[in-house]
Amino acid sequence: ETGVTQSPTHLIKTRGQQVTLRCSSQSGHNTVSWYQQALGQGPQFIFQYYREEENGRGNFPPRFSGLQFPNYSSELNVNALELDDSALYLCASSLLGGSNTGELFFGEGSRLTVL
Amino acid sequence: ILNVEQSPQSLHVQEGDSTNFTCSFPSSNFYALHWYRWETAKSPEALFVMTLNGDEKKKGRISATLNTKEGYSYLYIKGSQPEDSATYLCASGGAGNMLTFGGGTRLMVKP
Numbered sequence: 001e002t003g004v005t006q007s008p009t010h011l012i013k014t015r016g017q018q019v020t021l022r023c024s025s026q027s028g029h030n031t032v033s034w035y036q037q038a039l040g041q042g043p044q045f046i047f048q049y050y051r052e053e054e055n056g057r058g059n060f061p062p063r064f065s066g067l068q069f070p071n072y073s074s075e076l077n078v079n080a081l082e083l084d085d086s087a088l089y090l091c092a093s094s095l096l097g098g099s100n101t102g103e104l105f106f107g108e109g110s111r112l113t114v115l
Numbered sequence: 116i117l118n119v120e121q122s123p124q125s126l127h128v129q130e131g132d133s134t135n136f137t138c139s140f141p142s143s144n145f146y147a148l149h150w151y152r153w154e155t156a157k158s159p160e161a162l163f164v165m166t167l168n169g170d171e172k173k174k175g176r177i178s179a180t181l182n183t184k185e186g187y188s189y190l191y192i193k194g195s196q197p198e199d200s201a202t203y204l205c206a207s208g209g210a211g212n213m214l215t216f217g218g219g220t221r222l223m224v225k226p
Contacts (some may be wrong), residue, residue, distance in 0.1 A: 004158065031211075033214075035214075040218075042216035042217050042219050043159075045213055045215065048212070050211075094212045102149070102164050102212050104151075105161075106158040108156070108158045
């Protein structure tokens with residue numbers, strides 16, 4: 001068990017709707033990253049938050065946005081949902097700085113289906 | 116190599132067989148190479164984070180090697196067991212722990 005929890009575990013939306021996914025990071029971690037895993041592919045980096053600021057972003061459009069809260073939990077928001085947004089969304093927490101190993105601690109993911 | 120690539124995509128072995136998978140990654144601007152194990156309906160779990168050329172790491176029956184100059188890493192499993200069945204992901208990492216993953220190798224071990 002990593003201590004990273006995500007909600008909801010499954011959800012179904014229709015094209016054009018908006019969705020918010022939530023992540024509670026592992027105690028003591030200051031960084032949250034979000035990844036999208038489409039069927040048959042490896043996880044793709046969406047963005048990372050560190051100290052409540054976006055710290056890096058992958059090749060995803062602006063309709064993918066996020067937040068990190070003072071308790072280091074995080075939200076991923078996706079606007080104007082498209083069919084191709086159907087995927088498993090993974091949240092991962094880590095500790096930046098110090099003598100950390102750099103490994104990520106993942107949640108079990110939120111599976112989004114867009115109809 | 117521009118992306119992280121893993122081979123094979125899937126692998127079926129018998130219990131007791133030893134096996135290995137390959138991860139290829141861009142060798143320029145290398146920072147770290149991660150291996151994760153992902154069992155169905157669970158979360159990916161870190162196996163190794165490797166940073167030094169020639170590094171070898173071991174955890175039980177699983178070991179990994181790293182060649183940063185040519186951009187590849189091997190993961191070895193000795194005497195595979197059914198509980199080793201999982202998808203094994205490798206990822207190239209930057210200083211901010213932002214990872215580029217390969218597509219994974221799905222291992223199935225038959226009793």
